Amino acid sequence: MNISLNINGHARAADVEPRVLLVDFLRETLGLTGTKIGCDTGQCGTCTVWLDGRSVKSCTMLAVQADGAEVTTIEGLSQDGQLHALQEGFWEMHGVQCGFCTPGMVMALTDLLRHNAHPSERAIRDWLEGNLCRCTGYHNIVRAVQYAAEKLQRSVGP
Ligand code: FES
Numbered sequence: 716m717n718i719s720l721n722i723n724g725h726a727r728a729a730d731v732e733p734r735v736l737l738v739d740f741l742r743e744t745l746g747l748t749g750t751k752i753g754c755d756t757g758q759c760g761t762c763t764v765w766l767d768g769r770s771v772k773s774c775t776m777l778a779v780q781a782d783g784a785e786v787t788t789i790e791g792l793s794q795d796g797q798l799h800a801l802q803e804g805f806w807e808m809h810g811v812q813c814g815f816c817t818p819g820m821v822m823a824l825t826d827l828l829r830h831n832a833h834p835s836e837r838a839i840r841d842w843l844e845g846n847l848c849r850c851t852g853y854h855n856i857v858r859a860v861q862y863a864a865e866k867l868q869r870s871v872g873p
């Protein structure tokens with residue numbers, strides 16, 4: 716099937732088999748390997764991307780279901796060479812160990828910050844229910860989100 720979609724601000728068109736998962740399309744057809752595959756069963760969240768501005772697990776949908784959509788992957792998050800505040804937060808707060816979960820964490824948690832500019836620790840941990848990390852114990856990931864929330868608030872001003 717022919718599909719066309721916008722990926723990270725660029726129009727893309729492709730002929731895909733109807734059974735191809737969105738995550739495989741992103742990684743194998745488009746070479747956007749920042750999006751990871753950790754389980755393939757919808758549990759780990761490493762494959763999280765934005766679809767029309769909402770975070771989704773790209774292993775739970777078919778590429779053809781993204782026809783006409785706007786998709787953002789971790790490769791499309793920085794702007795003009797500047798890391799997103801949350802990417803900076805992961806760096807500053809040591810929220811990364813092996814890094815395998817990080818792209819999915821960042822894509823899920825930036826979605827949280829767009830809906831809740833001042834999430835409580837409870838809200839951050841609740842939002843992380845669908846994203847698994849085997850290394851960090853989550854504590855520094857929570858601090859990374861708090862860092863980003865503060866930075867974004869400062870950039871908006873009082
Ligand atoms: S690879 Fe998609 S949830 Fe694990």
Ligand code: FES
Pocket residue numbers: 810811812813814815816817847848849850851
């Ligand atoms: S940093 Fe290793 S799985 Fe999260």
